[in-house]
Amino acid sequence: MQEKFKDNQPPGTEALCWLCGGLVLCILPHIQHMPLWIVTAAMALILWRLGGEFRHRPLPVRRLPSLRHVPALIAVAGFTGVFSHYHTLVGREAGTAMLVLLAGFKILETRSGRDFYVSVFLGYFIIVTNFFYTQSIATALYMIVTVAALTTALITHNDPGQSCTPVERFRLAGSMLIQAVPVLLVLFLLFPRISDPLWGLPRDAHSGHMGISNRMEPGSISQLSQSGEVAFRVEFKGPLPERTKLYWRGPVFGYDDGRSWSRVGANNPEAAPLTASGAPLHYTITLEPTNQRWLFALEMPEQPPEPGYISYDYQLYAREPVQERIRYELASHIDYQLDASSPAELQRALQLPLGAHPQAKHLARTWRETGAEPAAIIQRALLMFNKENFYYTLTPPLLAGDNVDEFLFGTRQGFCEHYAGAFVVLMRAAGIPARVITGYQGGEFNPVGNYLIVYQRDAHAWAEVWLDQRGWVRVDPTSAVAPERVQEGIRDALPETIRGIALVFGGDRLSRDLWQNLRHTWDAANNQWNQWVISYGPQRQTLFLEKFGLGDADFRILTLILAGIVGVLMIALTFWLMRAYTPVRDPARLLYDRFCRKLARIGMHRLPSEGPVDFARRAGKRYKKLYEEIDKITRLYILARYASQNRQLAMLRQRVQKFKPRK
Amino acid sequence: MSTSFVLERLPAPARSDPALFANIKRQRVYILPTRAGIIFSILLLAMLLGAMNYNNSMAYILVFLLGGLFLVCMLHTHRNLTGLIITGSRPQPVFAGETALFPVSIDNGHGPARTVIRFDCQPRSNWLKISAPASNAVMIDVRPNQKQQVRIPVPAERRGLLPLERVVISSCFPLGLFYAWSYLQLEQHCVVYPKPAGSTRLPNPAPGSRQGQEGTHNGANDFIGFRHYHPGDSIRNIAWKVLAREQPLLVKRFSGDGSHTLLLTWDDVGHLHDVEARLSQFCRWILLAEQQGWNYALAIPGAHIEPGRGWPHRDTCLKALAGFGGGHAGKI
Numbered sequence: 001m002q003e004k005f006k007d008n009q010p011p012g013t014e015a016l017c018w019l020c021g022g023l024v025l026c027i028l029p030h031i032q033h034m035p036l037w038i039v040t041a042a043m044a045l046i047l048w049r050l051g052g053e054f055r056h057r058p059l060p061v062r063r064l065p066s067l068r069h070v071p072a073l074i075a076v077a078g079f080t081g082v083f084s085h086y087h088t089l090v091g092r093e094a095g096t097a098m099l100v101l102l103a104g105f106k107i108l109e110t111r112s113g114r115d116f117y118v119s120v121f122l123g124y125f126i127i128v129t130n131f132f133y134t135q136s137i138a139t140a141l142y143m144i145v146t147v148a149a150l151t152t153a154l155i156t157h158n159d160p161g162q163s164c165t166p167v168e169r170f171r172l173a174g175s176m177l178i179q180a181v182p183v184l185l186v187l188f189l190l191f192p193r194i195s196d197p198l199w200g201l202p203r204d205a206h207s208g209h210m211g212i213s214n215r216m217e218p219g220s221i222s223q224l225s226q227s228g229e230v231a232f233r234v235e236f237k238g239p240l241p242e243r244t245k246l247y248w249r250g251p252v253f254g255y256d257d258g259r260s261w262s263r264v265g266a267n268n269p270e271a272a273p274l275t276a277s278g279a280p281l282h283y284t285i286t287l288e289p290t291n292q293r294w295l296f297a298l299e300m301p302e303q304p305p306e307p308g309y310i311s312y313d314y315q316l317y318a319r320e321p322v323q324e325r326i327r328y329e330l331a332s333h334i335d336y337q338l339d340a341s342s343p344a345e346l347q348r349a350l351q352l353p354l355g356a357h358p359q360a361k362h363l364a365r366t367w368r369e370t371g372a373e374p375a376a377i378i379q380r381a382l383l384m385f386n387k388e389n390f391y392y393t394l395t396p397p398l399l400a401g402d403n404v405d406e407f408l409f410g411t412r413q414g415f416c417e418h419y420a421g422a423f424v425v426l427m428r429a430a431g432i433p434a435r436v437i438t439g440y441q442g443g444e445f446n447p448v449g450n451y452l453i454v455y456q457r458d459a460h461a462w463a464e465v466w467l468d469q470r471g472w473v474r475v476d477p478t479s480a481v482a483p484e485r486v487q488e489g490i491r492d493a494l495p496e497t498i499r500g501i502a503l504v505f506g507g508d509r510l511s512r513d514l515w516q517n518l519r520h521t522w523d524a525a526n527n528q529w530n531q532w533v534i535s536y537g538p539q540r541q542t543l544f545l546e547k548f549g550l551g552d553a554d555f556r557i558l559t560l561i562l563a564g565i566v567g568v569l570m571i572a573l574t575f576w577l578m579r580a581y582t583p584v585r586d587p588a589r590l591l592y593d594r595f596c597r598k599l600a601r602i603g604m605h606r607l608p609s610e611g612p613v614d615f616a617r618r619a620g621k622r623y624k625k626l627y628e629e630i631d632k633i634t635r636l637y638i639l640a641r642y643a644s645q646n647r648q649l650a651m652l653r654q655r656v657q658k659f660k661p662r663k
Numbered sequence: 664m665s666t667s668f669v670l671e672r673l674p675a676p677a678r679s680d681p682a683l684f685a686n687i688k689r690q691r692v693y694i695l696p697t698r699a700g701i702i703f704s705i706l707l708l709a710m711l712l713g714a715m716n717y718n719n720s721m722a723y724i725l726v727f728l729l730g731g732l733f734l735v736c737m738l739h740t741h742r743n744l745t746g747l748i749i750t751g752s753r754p755q756p757v758f759a760g761e762t763a764l765f766p767v768s769i770d771n772g773h774g775p776a777r778t779v780i781r782f783d784c785q786p787r788s789n790w791l792k793i794s795a796p797a798s799n800a801v802m803i804d805v806r807p808n809q810k811q812q813v814r815i816p817v818p819a820e821r822r823g824l825l826p827l828e829r830v831v832i833s834s835c836f837p838l839g840l841f842y843a844w845s846y847l848q849l850e851q852h853c854v855v856y857p858k859p860a861g862s863t864r865l866p867n868p869a870p871g872s873r874q875g876q877e878g879t880h881n882g883a884n885d886f887i888g889f890r891h892y893h894p895g896d897s898i899r900n901i902a903w904k905v906l907a908r909e910q911p912l913l914v915k916r917f918s919g920d921g922s923h924t925l926l927l928t929w930d931d932v933g934h935l936h937d938v939e940a941r942l943s944q945f946c947r948w949i950l951l952a953e954q955q956g957w958n959y960a961l962a963i964p965g966a967h968i969e970p971g972r973g974w975p976h977r978d979t980c981l982k983a984l985a986g987f988g989g990g991h992a993g994k995i
Contacts, residue, residue: 068822117699117839121706126730128710131721143725151732151838163778163804172837176739180731187727194715324718534720570734577742577775 011116011157013053018153019119020046023107025146026126027100035085038097041078045104054463075105096129101147101588123150135534137526148173182569188536190545190562192555195538211290212250212438212459217260218396218403221438222415225394227456230288231440232296233527234452237282243442244486245334247462247474248454250439252313254348256428257358259403262423264348271310272340274300276333277470286327286531294319296454298332298440299474311458312345313435314338327534339471341433346466349433357425359405364429374467375433381426382480385419388412392419392482416485419477420461433466437474442489448517449524458489465644588640588649595633595656598620602661612637626661633659692736692744692845700840703733733840740841743834746774747805751827751849754814755763756856756978756985758946759822763853764814767830769805777805779836784815784828819855822942822985856981861944865951866931889980897956897973924970925952925959942984949984953977963987 023046031039037313078101079089086094110119127146151173152166155365157168211231228576232248253261280302287295295308295316300539304310307330308318318326332393352361367377384390391413399406404425407418414422420436427434441460443452462476479486545551545558553561596606599619606615616634620627634656640648675804698703714722726882748770757763765784771777783800805811819825833844892912902913927948932941945961952959953972959980960970966983968976 113839114699117702121703124725125706125710128713128722128725131719131725132717135719135721140721140724143721145730147725147728154838154840155836158836159778160800161779161804163776175727176732176735176837179735180728183731183734184724184727186725187730191723191727193718195718533724536720537718566734570738573735574738574742577738578745 009113010111010158011113011309012160012162014162015116015153015156016053016110017050018149018156019110019116019123020050020107020154020635022146022149023103023119023123025142025149026130027103029139029142030096030100030126030131030136032101033093034097035081037081038078038100041074042100042104043093045074045108049107049110076099078105092129092132096126096132099126099129104203113157117154120150120153120633137529139532144177147179148177148319151177152294161341171553179573182573183566186562186569190558190565192558193536193538193541211288211292211456212440214251215260216251216253216417216421216436216438216461218399218407218414218418220260221417221459221461222394222396224456224459226416229456230523231454231456231458232285232287234242234286234443234454235284235450236452237284239335240445240452241281241298243489246442246452247437247460247476248296248440248443248458249299249314249316249437250296251294251437252311252315252464253436253438254313255351256353256356256421256425258353261424264351271312271314272338272342274302274333275337275339276300276302277335278333280331280333282329282331284327284329286325286527287322289324290322293321295322295328297330298334300336300338301330301332303331312342324537325530325537327531327539341466341471346433349435349466350428350431352425352428357402357404357429359402359409360422360425361429363408366425367426368430374430374465377432378427378465378475380474381423382477385423385477390414390419390477390481392485394607416478417461419481420463423463423475423477427463427465435464437462437464441476441486444489446520446523446527448520449527451527453523460485478483511627579610586641588637588652591649591652591656592633592637592641594658595637598656598659598661599630604661623661629655629659691892692741692843694741694841694843696840697835697842700733700842703729703840704728732838736838737841739837740834740843742775743777743780743836744832744843744845746772747777747780747832748772749832749847749849751851754851754853755817756854756981758856759819759858761819762816763819763825763855764816765827765849765851765853766812766814767847767849768810768812769803770803770810771807774807777834779804779834780829781833782813782815783831784817794840795944817853819853822855822857822939822987824985825853825855827853835980837939854982854985856985857939857946859943859947859950861932861935861940861947863932863934863944865925865957866927886915889915894981897953899956925957926962926970927952927959928962929964938988942987945984946981949977949980 024043027039027042029488079098081331082094082101083089086097091097099122101120103126106119106122110116124147127143129319130143148170152170155164155169155173156166162170184321209229210224210229212224251263254264255262281298283298285296295305295318297316300314301310301316304316305318308316308328310316352630364377367380372380389412392415393413394415396407396414396418397411399411404422407414408422408426424434424436438459438461440454440458441462441661442458445452460478462474462478464472465475467473476486545553550557550561592612596615599606602623604619604622610618612634617629619630623630633652636648636652636655642654675967697718707726710726711727714726747810750768750770752766752768754763754765767782769780779802781800781802801813801815803811803813815827815830817825817827827849830847830849831844832847833842835842844959856904889905890913892901892914900914905911925948927945929941932944935941935944945963949959949961953974953976956972957974958970959970961968961980963983965987968980968983971979
């Protein structure tokens, strides 16, 4: 049991295995976004170290002159590689790549205890870098496993005598982590959150958000149609409106440059008031980050959310680009009239680029020359889409030349942006003010979480036209071609193949419902996770604290409360850890104690220093009549206790029960 | 001589022998982060700043989880020491230049399993290091309900009474992020005999025994019978053949027993000027005389020991040498 203690002892093989395992777990998720060679190189270095450990090959950094410079060369090569890939060595992505490589090199030269600790800490740090890319529930579970592996490595290193088995050590790591959870919860909920970054975020901090973009051209919306990513989730205070009414208004485009649609001029924040009938619908939207300033709202919102504003064309804006998930409350009127507009605005809504779309302009002019009312012209255009052979497709052919003319008179296959764009061009050419609205249409109700999920694939484009009596009226030309798009949602308007795993479950209704149910539960769990974990920031914290009457607590009070609760937790945990340990006593020992008590009653006490055999001899000498019985019981006890024989235990019990010593 | 400590919070059941646990004191257990612990907390701080900057909830979670782990680790490390009952007992005498081993028993009582507890008799302020320096520390694990004994090695450099200096009992288990320790002032002393040395031959036996010595070399004369063995009898006089017949342990008696007496006096070492050298010479002589089966007596200033032989006698003489000139002679 005793052994000399060595200073800064080198890690044992088992500790090293746990460390390497933990590091592999840390590095593995980075394979999704890091050049493959970096991850491969780090893995190879870890394997090299493990191979050296098991085959007792010398480490490259030790005495062998031929190998001494190899790691340095690899390191230089590695860092050069990182630089040439990212064109920098700092910043989020390059920094992470450097850390991963560094972990590989550190493990390769891990010989002393100090190196070991540094490697483990490096591992903990690499775990954190992964959260730049994903913060899902699965990531959290994976994190726990990784932390447990690294913690087990620390425990193993600190138990060089191997007094516990690997399973016991892993269990100890797990129980320590579980004991840390109360502290985690308190800190997470109460640690004062700040809304502004401490230092500037690197330029690559918010990249790669997909969604509706700030201009519309053929293909810009259909590329979203395959995306299962969530755009936003909506919780309605009352009943859900009809699906055909679910037009989620996003960017409004009024300027046509011949190729694409974009916004006109400055955003005049003065919006004309809405004429609405009926009670408004109240709802809360949780918007995924878009890195854009616009917000989405059910047509038509009364007031902008706080903080935000409504522009003249009823587009909602936030004050800052939405870089993380936000929540905002709105009230909208399904039945509304947008009947006030300035002449300048109507003039802008007739803009068409000179020389573009000649065929479309010609067609619209022939309609206008018939002297028909604007309503009749709209009807005529929709009838054209409906009766002539126009197709609604996800994969429209590429348009060469003037894309409106090419679509209307050539391919005649398009997605919603084709129809909306062409329709607005026709209207404007016919002298009817019109504009393109983009956003989302429909959504999927989640009965588990009781909210509506709007996916990126629900992205849609439609039109608004100005009619003198009625103001701005929504016209959805897509519904003329594919009415099911609006009535049933995009999922039924699209071919089977992109409906995902539903097909794996077979075509029948029961299994499809089952799959739907699973999906809804999973999304509800994700929604809760997003609301309470990922989006837990200054706003949420204030809301949470208000429940305890601490809404206006500044960070000093918060810190005091925090320290108090953590202190109480620690004291409670101390008592729990120190609780009187009641070990399971050996049954044979219990029986033997009973036997001794019986003997003590007649004045035969066992001395603390006396073993069972000596005691039996002494007792037997004193009570000759009992000698045989005492001897038998002692023998049985020794067998039952030290040879672990159950049969003897039963016999021992029998004999001890019958044992009735008399003087 | 023997003292017991309970490291804080004694789970005190009634002890069978109260005398042994009479001197129970409650000890304070100190705890500080190790250097690894400090690096770990700096790392956590860096991660926290990153989490705040990016407002990344998962990063917050990891930082707080590791922060909680840090605190939990502190409790675990502290618990590794608290509640142990530590009892010192008298060590075996050693010769100067050897290593004294102080037996210390550790009783876990009803505590949880203790892992890697370190005993270190030469305390240094080493909490800043990841691990303590390689001194003569010993490590031990104690399971629940178990009693273990360690022997703390202390180099015995000079003859006399070697006290057990302040013992540091410490632990870094489980994560090595904290160093918990406590001081034990066990009132243990080890008798250190002088180092046997010197090249002077044994002095001649006392005049009264000269006659008996002529016939033999080893102070043994004609065999006159057996007697029962007493601890301390020279093993060269044991009747091995009798023992081989599975009879009790007997010792051969010789007619010359008790008549060959060496009187070791201060004058015999008069040619050595250094007191320690004289004591070393005495020590060697005593060992030689004992080995050769002589009766011997010791007469040095402050101690006068009657002739005799056997291990108890030898030890009495050696203790007299160890305590020579010191005020603590009586204590030995």
